[in-house]
Amino acid sequence: MELQQETNKQFVQQRLNYFRYPVLLIFLILVARLWQLQIIQGSEYSLKAENNRVRTIELTAPRGAILDRNQVSLAEHRSSFTVLLYRESIKDPDATILFLAEKLAVNPEDLESKLRSSRETGLYRPIVVKEVAGMEDISIIEAHRRDHPEIQLVPEPRRLYPYGRLAAHLLGYVGEVTEEELDGKEFPGAEAGSLVGKSGIERIYNELLAGQKGQRLVQVDSLGREVGLLDEKHPVVGGSIRLTLDLKLQSVAEKALEGKVGAIVAMDPRNGEILAMASAPSFDPNAFSTRLSHKDWNALLEDPDHPMQNRCIQNSYAPGSIFKLILAEAGLQEGILGKNTYVTCTGSAEYYGETKNCGDRNGHGRIRLEEAIAKSCNIFFYELGRKLGISKIAEHAAILGLGENTGVDLPGERSGIVPSPEWKKKTLGEPWYPGETISVSIGQGAVNATPLQILRTVSVLANGGDVVTPHLLLDAEYGPKEPEWPVRHVPINEDTVRRIHEGMWKGVNVAGTGYNAAIAGIDICGKTGTAQVVSSETKKRFPGAGDDHAWFVGFSSKENPEIAVVVFVEHGGKGGTVAAPLAREIFASYYKRGN
Amino acid sequence: MDRRLLLGFDWLWLLTLLALSGAGIVAIWSTTDGTSLDSYFGKQVIYLCCALAVFLVLLYFDYHVFSDFIVFIYAAGMVLLVLVLIIGVSIHGNKSWIDLGFFSFQPSEVMKIIVIIALAKYYSRLEGEYLGLKELFWGGLIVFIPMFMVVLQKDLGTAVTFLPIYGVLSCLAGIQKKHIVFLVIVVAIAAPLGWFSLQGYQKGRIVNVLNPSSDPYGLGYQSRQSEIAIGSGKFLGKGFKQGSQGNLGFLPARHTDFVFAVLAEERGFVGSITVLGLFLFLSYRLFRTAREAKDKVGMMIVTGVMTLLLFHMTINIGMVEGLLPILGIPLPFVSAGGSALITYYAAMSLCMGVWLRRYVN
Numbered sequence: 001m002e003l004q005q006e007t008n009k010q011f012v013q014q015r016l017n018y019f020r021y022p023v024l025l026i027f028l029i030l031v032a033r034l035w036q037l038q039i040i041q042g043s044e045y046s047l048k049a050e051n052n053r054v055r056t057i058e059l060t061a062p063r064g065a066i067l068d069r070n071q072v073s074l075a076e077h078r079s080s081f082t083v084l085l086y087r088e089s090i091k092d093p094d095a096t097i098l099f100l101a102e103k104l105a106v107n108p109e110d111l112e113s114k115l116r117s118s119r120e121t122g123l124y125r126p127i128v129v130k131e132v133a134g135m136e137d138i139s140i141i142e143a144h145r146r147d148h149p150e151i152q153l154v155p156e157p158r159r160l161y162p163y164g165r166l167a168a169h170l171l172g173y174v175g176e177v178t179e180e181e182l183d184g185k186e187f188p189g190a191e192a193g194s195l196v197g198k199s200g201i202e203r204i205y206n207e208l209l210a211g212q213k214g215q216r217l218v219q220v221d222s223l224g225r226e227v228g229l230l231d232e233k234h235p236v237v238g239g240s241i242r243l244t245l246d247l248k249l250q251s252v253a254e255k256a257l258e259g260k261v262g263a264i265v266a267m268d269p270r271n272g273e274i275l276a277m278a279s280a281p282s283f284d285p286n287a288f289s290t291r292l293s294h295k296d297w298n299a300l301l302e303d304p305d306h307p308m309q310n311r312c313i314q315n316s317y318a319p320g321s322i323f324k325l326i327l328a329e330a331g332l333q334e335g336i337l338g339k340n341t342y343v344t345c346t347g348s349a350e351y352y353g354e355t356k357n358c359g360d361r362n363g364h365g366r367i368r369l370e371e372a373i374a375k376s377c378n379i380f381f382y383e384l385g386r387k388l389g390i391s392k393i394a395e396h397a398a399i400l401g402l403g404e405n406t407g408v409d410l411p412g413e414r415s416g417i418v419p420s421p422e423w424k425k426k427t428l429g430e431p432w433y434p435g436e437t438i439s440v441s442i443g444q445g446a447v448n449a450t451p452l453q454i455l456r457t458v459s460v461l462a463n464g465g466d467v468v469t470p471h472l473l474l475d476a477e478y479g480p481k482e483p484e485w486p487v488r489h490v491p492i493n494e495d496t497v498r499r500i501h502e503g504m505w506k507g508v509n510v511a512g513t514g515y516n517a518a519i520a521g522i523d524i525c526g527k528t529g530t531a532q533v534v535s536s537e538t539k540k541r542f543p544g545a546g547d548d549h550a551w552f553v554g555f556s557s558k559e560n561p562e563i564a565v566v567v568f569v570e571h572g573g574k575g576g577t578v579a580a581p582l583a584r585e586i587f588a589s590y591y592k593r594g595n
Numbered sequence: 596m597d598r599r600l601l602l603g604f605d606w607l608w609l610l611t612l613l614a615l616s617g618a619g620i621v622a623i624w625s626t627t628d629g630t631s632l633d634s635y636f637g638k639q640v641i642y643l644c645c646a647l648a649v650f651l652v653l654l655y656f657d658y659h660v661f662s663d664f665i666v667f668i669y670a671a672g673m674v675l676l677v678l679v680l681i682i683g684v685s686i687h688g689n690k691s692w693i694d695l696g697f698f699s700f701q702p703s704e705v706m707k708i709i710v711i712i713a714l715a716k717y718y719s720r721l722e723g724e725y726l727g728l729k730e731l732f733w734g735g736l737i738v739f740i741p742m743f744m745v746v747l748q749k750d751l752g753t754a755v756t757f758l759p760i761y762g763v764l765s766c767l768a769g770i771q772k773k774h775i776v777f778l779v780i781v782v783a784i785a786a787p788l789g790w791f792s793l794q795g796y797q798k799g800r801i802v803n804v805l806n807p808s809s810d811p812y813g814l815g816y817q818s819r820q821s822e823i824a825i826g827s828g829k830f831l832g833k834g835f836k837q838g839s840q841g842n843l844g845f846l847p848a849r850h851t852d853f854v855f856a857v858l859a860e861e862r863g864f865v866g867s868i869t870v871l872g873l874f875l876f877l878s879y880r881l882f883r884t885a886r887e888a889k890d891k892v893g894m895m896i897v898t899g900v901m902t903l904l905l906f907h908m909t910i911n912i913g914m915v916e917g918l919l920p921i922l923g924i925p926l927p928f929v930s931a932g933g934s935a936l937i938t939y940y941a942a943m944s945l946c947m948g949v950w951l952r953r954y955v956n
């Protein structure tokens with residue numbers, strides 16, 4: 001019995017020995033896996049642990065305010081909360097989506113498309129779920145912090161334009177920096193997600209306004225609660241800037257253009273400070289502060305009236321009779337127009353085989369420069385133009401600042417065209433025909449200019465020879481206290497200035513074309529313009545196809561020019577009847593306040 | 596007590612146990628708050644003292660005392676398992692605890708050891724070279740009745756541990772090849788049935804191991820966080836209380852089931868293979884004891900305990916390393932918890948008793 005059990009025990013012992021191998025294999029596998037996790041992939045997992053633990057919270061710097069010359073705020077920052085979703089903290093995706101949809105009224109389809117498009121970006125990068133959280137949203141999120149640690153509120157300064165459409169073109173708007181802008185290094189210091197100025201002042205002075213964003217590195221636990229601050233860099237608040245703009249004058253200009261398509265600019269002719277700059281139709285820059293929907297964006301882009309375009313600088317037009325002022329200056333400076341130089345206007349004249357008409361078909365009779373300016377006599381200037389020749393006209397137009405950018409501190413300025421034989425050869429490859437000179441003499445043909453160029457040119461005539469740089473920046477908190485604006489002095493005789501002023505004064509005050517701009521007791525000088533868009537023949541065949549552009553440009557007072565105004569109404573009709581009354585409103589408002 | 600017994604006391608063996616428990620206590624201390632008697636740390640120290648006392652007390656008894664009276668002990672264990680179904684309390688969804696007021700006690704833990712002794716006793720009395728089908732059936736009954744009771748407590752993790760005990764001891768006792776084939780067929784039929792009886796989350800855990808990236812925020816979350824914890828520990832670890840995964844709550848059940856991940860995060864590769872080395876050394880001591888045991892019952896008891904220990908260790912570390920599904924099985928000697936710790940020290944005492952009494956007649 002004893003022996004048999006012993007034999008039996010031998011078998012058991014033998015079988016026991018076999019167990020060594022699977023046991024050793026198990027240990028080998030467990031160690032190999034540790035080697036893989038800790039040695040081979042250790043750095044990779046360290047990074048994952050850091051991403052778990054450390055959350056970077058970007059602190060956006062509040063953008064500086066834009067003020068008018070009297071410190072009234074035209075653009076300012078306002079705090080609001082953005083709802084962010086941290087995907088790495090999601091525990092139950094269905095519950096998260098349900099919570100966002102039911103409690104925060106987030107459209108599930110929008111959310112899903114956002115999640116899909118952000119699939120490639122790091123999980124620790126949050127997704128913006130809702131742009132502007134209301135008080136209700138904030139309290140709901142706070143109440144559910146424990147259940148939904150993946151949903152977080154982040155304060156974010158937002159841009160507010162208190163006056164909406166007012167001066168929208170020059171102020172511009174802000175938006176998230178695009179990849180192309182980042183690649184092109186257009187905004188130094190901007191990073192992905194930064195808010196930058198997209199147009200106008202916001203864009204050109206982005207650096208002064210933007211400030212520097214800060215950062216908080218916090219340690220979070222698995223519920224997403226902050227349990228410690230690792231590092232903090234405070235944001236640097238952006239500085240405010242003050243514009244030369246006068247809110248009251250701007251409002252008058254905006255109101256004058258209501259329902260019209262056009263532009264008004266008012267400027268101090270002595271130094272180029274822009275007091276008002278309105279372009280119609282306008283847009284509401286506040287719409288860009290929250291993400292603009294595709295539909296609204298397309299509506300703005302496809303509007304035939306191009307509300308996003310700043311007509312003061314971003315489009316050039318035929319100046320029409322306004323251009324006669326350049327001929328007058330050229331004629332006087334070149335000595336062609338003496339004190340008693342007369343032209344006889346019979347209402348029409350023939351030039352190079354083509355009959356040209358005057359505005360007054362009965363003719364102005366024997367007419368001198370001053371009256372020719374006041375009454376806008378075409379024949380006088382045809383004659384003058386013919387005598388000057390295109391090269392002299394082009395030379396004087398250039399001297400007075402046409403055909404080149406004014407240098408205004410706004411993006412996207414157009415330079416207009418001052419035609420000359422060389423210009424035509426270069427752009428069209430055709431020779432210059434003398435008949436064209438006749439058209440150019442009254443501001444038709446290839447010549448065109450932006451309203452701001454016209455205003456600056458007239459300012460040169462008003463101030464007696466200073467080609468100023470129109471500008472909007474008065475001073476900046478973090479920038480030049482007294483920015484320097486280049487002034488080019490051109491020689492113009494006192495007599496020239498006096499005679500042109502006289503003509504323009506008569507144009508407004510003594511039975512001239514600009515009488516609608518007249519204000520009793522104020523010596524306003526002005527010149528109207530009615531620029532043909534299509535030829536008279538075409539217009540006869542298609543009535544209503546392209547009404548004339550209405551212009552008025554002027555300054556005041558005659559003795560002491562301190563404000564210059566240009567009014568442009570696209571397809572508005574006659575300058576004297578459409579544009580001049582609007583200019584009158586600007587002058588009236590300017591003098592009512594006792595400037 | 597015999598003087599020879601005292602002289603033969605294996606200090607290295609006991610030190611290995613204390614080293615494992617010590618590593619566990621440090622990890623618990625590092626990853627939970629407080630050091631008072633009421634904290635996880637304090638409680639674990641008290642449990643360790645109790646476990647040591649049990650270890651020393653049990654060492655005085657010859658293991659034959661247990662094997663000879665195993666029928667009564669087995670019956671008493673079954674009574675406790677029935678009792679737990681009636682008056683038991685639920686902790687983490689498992690109704691397997693009896694609340695003694697000062698201490699929550701898990702009868703299923705002790706029952707594992709009782710089953711080992713009972714099966715060892717039954718198989719050791721057989722005299723042939725191989726097991727017959729009848730013996731295999733009776734042996735199975737000894738194991739499956741308490742296992743079924745544990746399944747009723749919804750404690751799947753503990754229930755599963757009965758299977759390897761049955762398997763390994765049956766192999767040791769001389770299972771025949773044809774019976775193995777028969778058992779494989781039974782399992783093949785039972786497995787799909789078992790799959791359908793699993794809870795949804797239990798199925799998910801198994802699917803998740805097969806494809807962890809299928810659901811990164813769902814059930815895979817725990818495995819993923821555990822792998823991050825281990826991996827980020829790198830070679831030397833982050834140091835005491837420096838493990839972010841453990842201390843910031845990214846690791847689930849960090850002081851119990853996932854304590855090895857805390858250890859690996861804070862002590863690195865060096866610390867984790869040291870722990871594995873301690874387990875390997877322990878396995879060697881158990882193996883040597885089994886081989887040199889005086890009789891078959893001692894041999895089978897030690898092999899059963901070794902199986903239990905290695906099974907728990909493999910399942911736990913395999914789960915923490917992301918190799919196996921998440922089953923609620925703690926790491927022997929290391930994880931926080933009293934019942935399991937005391938049970939293991941009792942089992943070790945039993946085995947060392949076999950070692951010390953290998954020459955005694």
